[in-house]
Amino acid sequence: MTLRVHRNNPEEAVAAAFFRIQQTSMAGVPILNPVLSVEAIDFQRWQGQWLGMVVTPWCMSLTLLPGNTQGWVSVGVNKRRFIKFPAGDFAFLSGHEDELGEYQSCSLFSPMNKFSSQFEAVQTARAALIGLLTEPVPASEKTTEPAAKNAMQDKVMSRRGFFALRKP
Secondary structure (H helix, E strand, O other): OOOOOOOOOOHHHHHHHHHHHHHOOOOOOOOOOOOOOOEEEEEEEEOOEEEEEEEOOOOEEEEEEOOOOOOOOOOOOOOEEEEEEOOEEEEEEEEEEOOOEEEEEEEEEOOOOOOOOHHHHHHHHHHHHHHHOOOOOOHHHOOOOHHHHHHHHHHOOOHHHHHOOOOO
16 A cells, blocks of 8 residues: 655545546446535644545545654555544544545445535535534533523534434
8 A cells, every 4th residue: 555645735636536436436326416526625734644524425534644654554455443533533444546545534424315415515524524623522611501501402413413414
């Protein structure tokens, strides 16, 4: 497996790789959502590596690419590793594409049939990325006043509710 260090933001290369996959190995697969297209979203430096989201007609994934050799952990194609984020530990599967070299991804949705538009999928991807990188509020800091608690429940979704695209 080739380790390619991405010195610059890899969004274009990620989009190109997944567009090629859509046109080749995913062509004609019945789980594709026809209203969605391939899009690489909000790639940013995280602990020296590149972290972002990939939306495709078949899945939405957190995607991690090497930004330098220090701190990058190679595990081998189709091998899993757990990565600790402020929101918790997430399992990433290692892959390789010619345009990217080695990368690791964590699927959040597959298939993508719950999304009715590209906008909805992209906004969900952005919200998931923000949630991943945000420290949870400790229970001791949460308000216990009934009115404030009810107002907060109207705005905050459970993880299951978030990923099902509906409030609990």
